[in-house]
Amino acid sequence: MPQNCPRCGKMFSREDSPICKDCVKAEAEKFEEVRLFVKENPLSSAQEVSETCGVSVKRLLHYVREGKLEIATGLEGMINCSKCGRPIKNGRMCDRCAKGTASALEGIMAVNKAQAEAKKNTTGMFTNR
Numbered sequence: 001m002p003q004n005c006p007r008c009g010k011m012f013s014r015e016d017s018p019i020c021k022d023c024v025k026a027e028a029e030k031f032e033e034v035r036l037f038v039k040e041n042p043l044s045s046a047q048e049v050s051e052t053c054g055v056s057v058k059r060l061l062h063y064v065r066e067g068k069l070e071i072a073t074g075l076e077g078m079i080n081c082s083k084c085g086r087p088i089k090n091g092r093m094c095d096r097c098a099k100g101t102a103s104a105l106e107g108i109m110a111v112n113k114a115q116a117e118a119k120k121n122t123t124g125m126f127t128n129r
Contacts, residue, residue, distance in 0.1 A: 030055060031068060038069065064090050 002011050005020035012020035019027070034053045038044065046057045063069040064079055071079065071089045081088050083097040093101065 031063065034060070034063065034069070065092055067091050 002013055004010065005012050005023055007019050007023040010020050010022065017024050030053070034049060034055055037049060037053055041048070044052075046060050049055065049060055050057045060069065061079060064071060067090050069090065079088055079090075080086060081094040081097050082092045083101070084094060086094045086097075088094050091098070
């Protein structure tokens with residue numbers, strides 16, 4: 001179903017992205033500009049990167065949350081694990097919470113698989129407990 005791109009207002013069909021293809025391309029180009037600047041100026045502050053590249057600090061933190069950029073050593077307090085609150089360099093969770101979440105999901109998937117198998121092997125309307 002066609003809708004307006006929230007960034008540019010252009011009509012597009014939302015299939016793979018919440019923004020139109022032109023805005024996806026512009027976003028990728030802007031990120032590449034940021035990536036190159038940070039590579040050449042690794043000790044730059046978020047404010048310096050923002051001003052030089054024309055990207056908001058909020059967008060820079062979004063790149064960090066996506067794992068595209070990493071907070072420099074010693075500055076980890078800029079973002080925190082969404083689960084336990086520990087300072088992290090990138091992503092949404094610290095390694096410990098990410099591993100715990102992955103283990104929990106694996107357990108849930110195993111239970112769901114077992115339930116699906118049990119359901120598949122049930123032939124009648126009632127089963128014995």
